[in-house]
Amino acid sequence: MNIPNYSKEILIKLLKGNEQFVNGKYEAKNITIETLKALSHHQNPHACVLSCSDSRVVPELIFEAGIGELFVVRIAGITVGPNVMESIEYAVKKLKVPLLILLGHDNCGVMEYAQENYPNIADNFQGILKCVYPAIECDKNALTSENQLAKQHTLWAEEYILNHSKIIKKAVENKELYIAKCHLSHETGHVHLLNSNLEYIEIKDI
């Protein structure tokens, strides 16, 4: 895979941290008040994670990361709008993170709601639905599988970010940033890296 070296190093570190979580060997460092005190006036996170707000998706835990390691942007269904985009841009431009993880997950309530309502725009949660419908339009199979829709939507999120943010597009083109599309399985706790065909990529093939 064509990933800048530093981005690759961080991605592998986080995916290996996920293996530790999966195997019940969680050993995150930097989770005490001393770490917070040491970082009182600055931060230098390794990566930005765009995650669903779902209570079961907790980036620091599933990647075995401590305080100050991840710049996390959380929003229901990883539905990207202007404020979310600017939060990610802050991580890329100001904090110079070399990695952006887009983290979808199983059994996402937003995907279920979109499937129930497609193609109508319901009275509630319109902004969210408008972000998810393009993924259904790309792949009609996504109408019947919630997890397939979540993966398709992660692909959409990457495209949307690259098409709407000059800062992020430029960082990717300059090989200062890699965008990793990932999916969390609730059954196993595994975070799977996805390629553009939504197939899983093993750590050894990164």
Ligand SMILES: [Zn+2]
């Ligand atoms: Zn969700």
